[in-house]
Amino acid sequence: xxxxxxxxxxxxxxxxxxxxxxxxxxxxxxxxxxxxxxxxxxxxxxxxxxxxxxxxxxxxxxxxxxxxxxxxxxxxxxxxxxxxxxxxxxxxxxxxxxxxxxxxxxxxxxxxxxxxxxxxxxxxxxxxxxxxxxxxxxxxxxxxxxxxxxxxxxxxxxxxxxxxxxxxxxxxxxxxxxxxxxxxxxxxxxxxxxxxxxxxxxxxxxxxxxxxxxxxxxxxxxxxxxxxxxxxxxxxxxxxxxxxxxxxxxxxxxxxxxxxxxxxxxxxxxxxxxxxxxxxxxxxxxxxxxxxxxxxxxxxxxxxxxxxxxxxxxxxxxxxxxxxxxxxxxxxxxxxxxxxxxxxxxxxxxxxxxxxxxxxxxxxxxxxxxxxxxxxxxxxxxxxxxxxxxxxxxxxxxxxxxxxxxxxxxxxxxxxxxxxxxxxxxxxxxxxxxxxxxxxxxxxxxxxxxxxxxxxxxxxxxx
Amino acid sequence: xxxxxxxxxxxxxxxxxxxxxxxxxxxxxxxxxxxxxxxxxxxxxxxxxxxxxxxxxxxxxxxxxxxxxxxxxxxxxxxxxxxxxxxxxxxxxxxxxxxxxxxxxxxxxxxxxxxxxxxxxxxxxxxxxxxxxxxxxxxxxxxxxxxxxxxxxxxxxxxxxxxxxxxxxxxxxxxxxxxxxxxxxxxxxxxxxxxxxxxxxxxxxxxxxxxxxxxxxxxxxxxxxxxxxxxxxxxxxxxxxxxxxxxxxxxxxxxxxxxxxxxx
Numbered sequence: 001x002x003x004x005x006x007x008x009x010x011x012x013x014x015x016x017x018x019x020x021x022x023x024x025x026x027x028x029x030x031x032x033x034x035x036x037x038x039x040x041x042x043x044x045x046x047x048x049x050x051x052x053x054x055x056x057x058x059x060x061x062x063x064x065x066x067x068x069x070x071x072x073x074x075x076x077x078x079x080x081x082x083x084x085x086x087x088x089x090x091x092x093x094x095x096x097x098x099x100x101x102x103x104x105x106x107x108x109x110x111x112x113x114x115x116x117x118x119x120x121x122x123x124x125x126x127x128x129x130x131x132x133x134x135x136x137x138x139x140x141x142x143x144x145x146x147x148x149x150x151x152x153x154x155x156x157x158x159x160x161x162x163x164x165x166x167x168x169x170x171x172x173x174x175x176x177x178x179x180x181x182x183x184x185x186x187x188x189x190x191x192x193x194x195x196x197x198x199x200x201x202x203x204x205x206x207x208x209x210x211x212x213x214x215x216x217x218x219x220x221x222x223x224x225x226x227x228x229x230x231x232x233x234x235x236x237x238x239x240x241x242x243x244x245x246x247x248x249x250x251x252x253x254x255x256x257x258x259x260x261x262x263x264x265x266x267x268x269x270x271x272x273x274x275x276x277x278x279x280x281x282x283x284x285x286x287x288x289x290x291x292x293x294x295x296x297x298x299x300x301x302x303x304x305x306x307x308x309x310x311x312x313x314x315x316x317x318x319x320x321x322x323x324x325x326x327x328x329x330x331x332x333x334x335x336x337x338x339x340x341x342x343x344x345x346x347x348x349x350x351x352x353x354x355x356x357x358x359x360x361x362x363x364x365x366x367x368x369x370x371x372x373x374x375x376x377x378x379x380x381x382x383x384x385x386x387x388x389x390x391x392x393x394x395x396x397x398x399x400x401x402x403x404x405x406x407x408x409x410x411x412x413x414x415x416x417x418x419x420x421x422x423x424x425x426x427x428x429x430x431x432x433x434x435x436x437x438x439x440x441x442x443x444x445x446x447x448x449x450x451x452x453x454x455x456x457x458x459x460x461x462x463x
Numbered sequence: 464x465x466x467x468x469x470x471x472x473x474x475x476x477x478x479x480x481x482x483x484x485x486x487x488x489x490x491x492x493x494x495x496x497x498x499x500x501x502x503x504x505x506x507x508x509x510x511x512x513x514x515x516x517x518x519x520x521x522x523x524x525x526x527x528x529x530x531x532x533x534x535x536x537x538x539x540x541x542x543x544x545x546x547x548x549x550x551x552x553x554x555x556x557x558x559x560x561x562x563x564x565x566x567x568x569x570x571x572x573x574x575x576x577x578x579x580x581x582x583x584x585x586x587x588x589x590x591x592x593x594x595x596x597x598x599x600x601x602x603x604x605x606x607x608x609x610x611x612x613x614x615x616x617x618x619x620x621x622x623x624x625x626x627x628x629x630x631x632x633x634x635x636x637x638x639x640x641x642x643x644x645x646x647x648x649x650x651x652x653x654x655x656x657x658x659x660x661x662x663x664x665x666x667x668x669x670x671x672x673x674x675x676x677x678x679x680x681x682x683x684x685x686x687x688x689x690x691x692x693x694x695x696x697x698x699x700x701x702x703x704x705x706x707x708x709x710x711x712x713x714x715x716x717x718x719x720x721x722x723x724x725x726x727x
Binding site for chain 2: 058094151190375400
């Protein structure tokens with residue numbers, strides 16, 4: 001009996017030990033498995049940085065607004081309206097326009113017509129829908145436009161607008177621009193659209209060699225017309241922040257001088273005649289100061305003055321050429337300019353009183369024509385890198401010093417300036433016949449030619 | 464007596480020392496494997512269960528806050544397979560056909576009818592017509608899941624937001640998307656020192672007034688790193704103003720919760 005008990009106890013102890021051992025082994029094996037699985041999960045994603053990255057473009061379907069009354073004049077105006085609206089939204093840079101070939105056959109005219117499934121589901125798969133109608137009423141063009149969020153049938157209406165305009169081409173285009181601006185501002189987070197902005201530029205299309213005049217056009221290249229007819233050389237026009245004045249450099253009086261032109265009175269405003277070479281004016285963001293380069297004191301230096309030329313103040317002091325000032329539009333207390341004090345033209349930054357000078361582009365080659373983005377974060381400039389020997393448009397992120405090349409292998413690309421929304425750049429390029437004005441998105445995509453006649457350069461976008 | 468000594472000797476020989484030793488050696492070996500694996504992993508630059516990494520925090524949040532967390536049990540009709548005619552242990556005798564009353568006469572050759580041509584069956588593989596389940600979301604029509612924090616990726620990491628005050632986010636999804644896009648394009652990697660690889664989540668609250676201007680920006684939960692905190696506040700301030708609030712929205716302001724997950 002005793003023996004039996006001892007044998008039994010022994011067997012029990014051994015079984016227990018084996019079981020505990022097994023448990024521990026199993027537990028450890030599981031710990032090893034878990035430990036080996038978890039560190040192999042994807043840990044660090046690769047992040048690509050760039051301009052305007054990280055915000056997906058909005059899919060939008062833009063129907064052709066039908067003409068709802070039978071006036072003969074309405075059909076061409078409606079067609080004009082539709083094409084301008086489409087172009088404006090396409091140019092905006094924040095939309096992905098759904099091709100019209102995917103749209104259902106029956107297009108909505110009034111909100112009750114919208115079949116949400118047709119638009120929200122494939123093949124259209126759009127987020128937003130633009131529809132409406134045009135009509136002539138009391139000899140006025142009346143456009144009714146709707147913007148609907150078709151993925152949200154519960155409360156789809158985003159915008160509902162009615163525009164009344166005189167039935168001619170200019171007003172029709174302006175109406176389309178206004179509607180496009182409303183859509184862009186609503187869906188783009190409050191940033192006003194650029195469809196009603198203008199671009200000023202220099203052209204020699206009048207034909208006389210060595211002469212150039214200041215021209216202005218809508219941002220989409222429509223309605224190009226001259227502002228000056230001086231029969232001399234005028235260059236580097238710049239809009240004042242209130243869009244009422246232009247400052248540019250002109251040989252109209254025989255000497256290269258700064259000229260301030262009023263777009264309200266269409267006359268020159270008083271500015272003193274300074275001796276030497278005066279060029280590249282730049283408005284301060286508050287419009288109360290004008291920076292420019294002048295060889296008043298012997299060699300070209302940056303000067304600061306009031307828009308009427310008073311209170312002249314010298315900012316740079318170096319025995320080299322300092323030109324092309326560009327203000328920081330966000331803060332108004334910094335200025336970039338071009339100097340060849342290192343041997344080649346390079347871009348420098350200083351405070352608006354001339355202190356705190358530092359070089360921005362540390363690479364070689366020639367860097368010039370700086371233009372500060374409206375949010376103060378980027379600087380667009382033209383750069384001829386020594387290795388390639390071609391002039392291209394680059395953008396530098398001033399905070400990090402990261403440089404992005406925007407144009408590649410497409411002629412000579414110069415004079416970049418920003419649009420007021422900071423999403424676009426306008427520049428001159430020789431990629432097609434002659435030297436023409438082009439527009440592109442600030443990431444270098446979607447280039448569009450704006451001018452065709454003669455040679456055109458020195459574009460500047462209104463504010 | 465002899466049996467007792469034999470038993471004692473058995474007890475003395477078969478002590479627990481040997482299996483214990485063996486198990487200790489085994490465990491030591493396992494620890495060694497774990498340690499060497501860990502060192503190997505660490506040398507390759509991957510952290511162990513870092514709580515701020517992309518894989519752990521964000522993804523989990525996305526799943527947990529899906530609209531149907533208290534999911535309704537789906538109505539699945541499972542065919543009852545218990546009462547079928549499987550042969551059981553006691554096989555029911557198949558019904559035997561009653562024997563013919565009279566043997567059929569073989570028809571004469573003349574009257575024999577021509578056998579019918581066998582019908583040709585299509586032997587090709589037929590495309591199966593798949594009928595989608597009634598709750599299927601058509602391709603591309605699903606959109607973003609209605610998570611509480613509308614999540615997105617920016618150049619500097621991941622972020623999310625929630626609009627307070629009832630169903631603002633549901634009614635004005637386009638406004639939320641516009642706010643999201645604007646902040647994400649304004650949150651900059653360059654504002655955070657390059658040596659910093661990741662930071663805990665930062666929570667920021669702010670109010671958007673009727674005209675779209677931002678007020679009352681406040682940090683509700685710091686990341687512990689002032690640099691990251693400042694960069695998130697800068698992203699909000701750089702986005703000021705947003706678009707004006709939807710015209711048919713009755714409230715005077717909307718309060719927004721925003722979070723930022725910084726990682727490179």
